[in-house]
Amino acid sequence: SQKIEQNSEALNIQEGKTATLTCNYTNYSPAYLQWYRQDPGRGPVFLLLIRENEKEKRKERLKVTFDTTLKQSLFHITASQPADSATYLCALDASGYALNFGKGTSLLVTP
């Protein structure tokens, strides 16, 4: 069956450092991969989408890589700030353009 794995343990980093989150998947050949941010009690918020033919995508302090051979995506936040503290979700396309989400990785950025 299709699986999406994200680091289950929370990631704690110091303000100003780069946070790197990992998303691994199995039994999938996704056309694209998305990253969302979720704050407690709130809906997911779209951050970035990367397509299967793209190696890297950037948006301001965010960078996503997509390695279809390793079946892995890395999500980087550079110059992290306490306001970046949230849960970050990896999502792959399912049938009907629905999204299949990973469990998410909680990021805590401390001053």
Place this chain on the structure above:
Amino acid sequence: EPEVTQTPSHQVTQMGQEVILRCVPISNHLYFYWYRQILGQKVEFLVSFYNNEISEKSEIFDDQFSVERPDGSNFTLKIRSTKLEDSAMYFCASRHQGQNYEQYFGPGTRLTVT
């Protein structure tokens, strides 16, 4: 900036009762979705809706669930006879069209079944 809205924000109901969760997607979006998130678990897909019909549904979306787009703006999820295990956050999402695959989520409705 346009956003997806959902009402109510919190719904408490007794087991066996019917509930209707309401959503207003972004106005020029054509694809609509319902997801749910049980406390502490991942966001799970329920159903997708396009061109006034269901385009895909998950195993969770059984005969107790139904969706409707009664007019040009609202999109509803009905649970006919709620069970304790239906307690969750329910998120509505919408997507534009073509190759714009990103989805825009509403703030959610917290459903508590007692």
